[in-house]
Amino acid sequence: GELPFEEIAKRMTRLKHEGTTDLMLTGGEPTLKKDLFDILTLATQLGFEEITIQSNGAMLYREEFVRQLSTIKNLKFNVSFHTSDRKTFGELSQAPWTYDNTLKGMANLGKYGIPVFLTIVIQKGNYALLKSHIEFCRAHFPHITHFSFNFIDPIYNARENVWTVPTFTEAEPHITEALQLILNEGCTFRIEKIPLCFLKGFEHFHSDLRRDIFNETRFNSFFRVKTDHTPKDWYVETKNRFFYAPQCGSCSLQNICPGINENYVAIHGHEEARPVKDGNPEEILAKALATKTRLADSLQRSTINGLHNADSHSSLFRSRVHRDLELFRHAISVKPNKNNVYDTYSHFLMQNIGLKDEGFIKKAWQRHVDGIRSGKNQKRLSFYIHMPYCKTNCTFCVYPSTTMTSDQQVEDYVQFLITKMGEYAPLFSGVPFDSFYMGGGTPSVLSAEQLDRLFTALFTHFSFEEKGERAIEFNPSTTTTEKLKVLEKHCFNKFSIGVQSLSPRVLKINKRMYQTRKMVEEAISNFKKVDLNYINVDLLLGLKGDTPQEFLSSFEDICQMAPNNICIYPVKTNDKYISENYHNFAEFEEFYYPLFGAVTSQLIATAGKNGFLPSPDTDMKSYVKPMIFVRNHQKGKTLDYTYSHFSIEEASIFCLGFYSHARIANLMDYRHVDRNARNSMFLKHFSSHPPEYAYDVDLISPRFERVKFIVQNFYKHRSLSRAAYRQRYGQDIATDFPYAVRALGTLGVLSPTPERLDFGQKDEKFYYPYLLFFVGRENVLRKTGPLPETSRDDFPNVNKAKNSPLFVTLDAA
Numbered sequence: 001g002e003l004p005f006e007e008i009a010k011r012m013t014r015l016k017h018e019g020t021t022d023l024m025l026t027g028g029e030p031t032l033k034k035d036l037f038d039i040l041t042l043a044t045q046l047g048f049e050e051i052t053i054q055s056n057g058a059m060l061y062r063e064e065f066v067r068q069l070s071t072i073k074n075l076k077f078n079v080s081f082h083t084s085d086r087k088t089f090g091e092l093s094q095a096p097w098t099y100d101n102t103l104k105g106m107a108n109l110g111k112y113g114i115p116v117f118l119t120i121v122i123q124k125g126n127y128a129l130l131k132s133h134i135e136f137c138r139a140h141f142p143h144i145t146h147f148s149f150n151f152i153d154p155i156y157n158a159r160e161n162v163w164t165v166p167t168f169t170e171a172e173p174h175i176t177e178a179l180q181l182i183l184n185e186g187c188t189f190r191i192e193k194i195p196l197c198f199l200k201g202f203e204h205f206h207s208d209l210r211r212d213i214f215n216e217t218r219f220n221s222f223f224r225v226k227t228d229h230t231p232k233d234w235y236v237e238t239k240n241r242f243f244y245a246p247q248c249g250s251c252s253l254q255n256i257c258p259g260i261n262e263n264y265v266a267i268h269g270h271e272e273a274r275p276v277k278d279g280n281p282e283e284i285l286a287k288a289l290a291t292k293t294r295l296a297d298s299l300q301r302s303t304i305n306g307l308h309n310a311d312s313h314s315s316l317f318r319s320r321v322h323r324d325l326e327l328f329r330h331a332i333s334v335k336p337n338k339n340n341v342y343d344t345y346s347h348f349l350m351q352n353i354g355l356k357d358e359g360f361i362k363k364a365w366q367r368h369v370d371g372i373r374s375g376k377n378q379k380r381l382s383f384y385i386h387m388p389y390c391k392t393n394c395t396f397c398v399y400p401s402t403t404m405t406s407d408q409q410v411e412d413y414v415q416f417l418i419t420k421m422g423e424y425a426p427l428f429s430g431v432p433f434d435s436f437y438m439g440g441g442t443p444s445v446l447s448a449e450q451l452d453r454l455f456t457a458l459f460t461h462f463s464f465e466e467k468g469e470r471a472i473e474f475n476p477s478t479t480t481t482e483k484l485k486v487l488e489k490h491c492f493n494k495f496s497i498g499v500q501s502l503s504p505r506v507l508k509i510n511k512r513m514y515q516t517r518k519m520v521e522e523a524i525s526n527f528k529k530v531d532l533n534y535i536n537v538d539l540l541l542g543l544k545g546d547t548p549q550e551f552l553s554s555f556e557d558i559c560q561m562a563p564n565n566i567c568i569y570p571v572k573t574n575d576k577y578i579s580e581n582y583h584n585f586a587e588f589e590e591f592y593y594p595l596f597g598a599v600t601s602q603l604i605a606t607a608g609k610n611g612f613l614p615s616p617d618t619d620m621k622s623y624v625k626p627m628i629f630v631r632n633h634q635k636g637k638t639l640d641y642t643y644s645h646f647s648i649e650e651a652s653i654f655c656l657g658f659y660s661h662a663r664i665a666n667l668m669d670y671r672h673v674d675r676n677a678r679n680s681m682f683l684k685h686f687s688s689h690p691p692e693y694a695y696d697v698d699l700i701s702p703r704f705e706r707v708k709f710i711v712q713n714f715y716k717h718r719s720l721s722r723a724a725y726r727q728r729y730g731q732d733i734a735t736d737f738p739y740a741v742r743a744l745g746t747l748g749v750l751s752p753t754p755e756r757l758d759f760g761q762k763d764e765k766f767y768y769p770y771l772l773f774f775v776g777r778e779n780v781l782r783k784t785g786p787l788p789e790t791s792r793d794d795f796p797n798v799n800k801a802k803n804s805p806l807f808v809t810l811d812a813a
Helices: 005-017 036-046 063-069 086-093 096-111 127-140 168-184 207-214 225-229 246-250 262-268 281-307 311-334 344-348 358-374 407-428 448-461 481-489 504-509 517-529 548-560 575-581 585-609 702-717 722-729 738-746 764-775 777-784 790-794
Strands: 022-026 050-055 075-080 116-122 146-151 188-192 217-222 351-356 381-387 435-440 470-474 494-500 535-541 565-570 612-614 627-631 652-656 661-664 668-674 693-699 719-721 750-752 756-759 806-811
Touching: 005 036, 022 036, 036 050, 063 096, 075 096, 086 096, 096 116, 116 127, 127 168, 146 168, 168 188, 188 207, 207 281, 281 358, 281 693, 311 738, 311 764, 311 777, 344 777, 358 407, 358 661, 358 693, 381 448, 381 661, 407 448, 407 652, 448 481, 481 517, 494 517, 517 535, 535 548, 535 585, 548 565, 548 585, 565 585, 575 585, 585 612, 585 627, 702 719, 702 722, 702 764, 719 722, 738 750, 738 764, 764 777
Parallel strands: 022 050, 022 806, 050 075, 075 116, 116 146, 146 188, 217 806, 381 435, 381 652, 435 470, 470 494, 494 535, 535 565
Antiparallel strands: 351 693, 565 627, 612 627, 652 661, 661 668, 668 693, 719 756, 750 756
């Protein structure tokens, strides 16, 4: 017998309030359940983010039934359709009469805009027909864009009928040609229960890699009374038991490969397994991250294709868009650094894979640099050193830094950096860096001798482009002529002096009371004496307690000291900064945005009367980008390469030092962190003992660079050239982001033309949540979880963790 609906409702409610995000109905055949719509309605009311029905599709031939299903929000179908050959279908299903009904059912799902993907079990009877099966599905059901393959698991009937289980070796060429066809069609797939050595070039599509990366947990319950006689009616699905052959020990992919299913080994043995000698596990993991995003896009395209010409169902599309917009507004409100969406793509488009050792990092760089040498990877490569020590800590500093406790502490750190240079230098032999930047903290706490020793080692071990930037940050309080002569010796060509403010009152509030106007004047004068005359001065807009009059006075005073550049950065925030300085973020906004408006309305006039002009790229309406003012009539720099962590180009950044932030383009970001203090923003206390450090690694994917390109163009031009996008990525932006382009058009915030995508000219922060349509709903949910529900507050003791998506599978037959 089956559970009554009341018991089903109780279980679903319990799971939802324990943090479960997605619901799957399977069986048996869920579409046969009489109370199906009661279950689906409840699932919608409970707020499950995704509701999936796993079905054979046969009952979906009834159009009215499918039309009613299309009214269920967030519903999608997973249809088991293992072959399109009518004879083979009948043999495999033992129900040949359902073939035409299944075809009609899949057509109905497309007609009514219900996302659908196919599950295909690879077995002896169909493996040779996989390619023709995909061709049939794409020709007759273009709305189906995702395919899930399962190599048959020899259990139950298959264990008794071993003839149904092919070998990996005989199935491999047919699997390969089917998977390649799917990619050629611009579609997506997942595959499981097959070792990576039989998926050359497709390893990153393996389901077990994605489960490990995203830490997905699956709960199961059964709608059968008899299964409730056990002490626990819930259990967590564990990974299948896998076997590693002796030869797997020499495989470069063993640490990420799921191995061979033990049930398969019982039938065919393990002699087929073949070690992969030249595999790149880091690259495979990064690509695996991208497949989740592509799957979400594929399901979105399925919905759009189904709704595109169905005016009667356009309300479904609009409803979905507005639900997503609500989610994105919530995501912006809870993300770190709320007043800055410049890093939006990095916050939502990375997946942390934990702490890694030095060997992992060195192997990743070795492969990347080898790719540069061979022409496979982009050449753009910068070098950064982080100096985490300061004389005192300022409250506003977003970067990890700590107060130095002794001169020996700094000396030990210099020696640590020089040792690391020697370790990494062979990896980069013959590959020059484009630029160098040293930031902090306060690099100028180093003595002249320490600076000379550090830079002698740097420029001996590594080569740099002749016309590349060599930049360093200096604090006015630790600037001396001796130190500046060292910079001149090592050909530095850009210097940033962190002044932040000249108001004694504001400096005192922000714990920078040691700085004086005279100190800043002397520092700039010393730079000019040593002929280091490309000087940039940094100011911060939004320091606690600042006023328009005091900020403009600081700005005008700096203009009169005649540096080459004045760069005004917006203050950054996170929850820690807000809690220490304001009652809440709303109070910060009430302070910051009026200050910004009052200052920017007068900046150009103040700069002009003091001989400065805004740079061509400066946007006086941007809360995010720095505002740069340059001295009028000065000779421009002729540097071919400059350092930027937010470059619109696809660039890699190699870093040394505690809490340095490195990037290997299209692969991963990482920070060198204290194991006990991984969150670096506004961090003021951490270990100085290298053995306590590890590398905190985030995988990135091609979508990261594409979204970065879109966001950068938005901030720079409020528009995007479609030709520029096609030139860089090989296809139109509407092909890459069909849902985002259509959704933003529906919302009236984007005006697509054949040449451009034009945003409006509203206040910049208005667009923050809209840009998340390019990031994607799936990526946002992964970081923030679903929208908060009032009903969840009624259960104060339940687990509300949001980082690990949970699924519940309900056996419906």
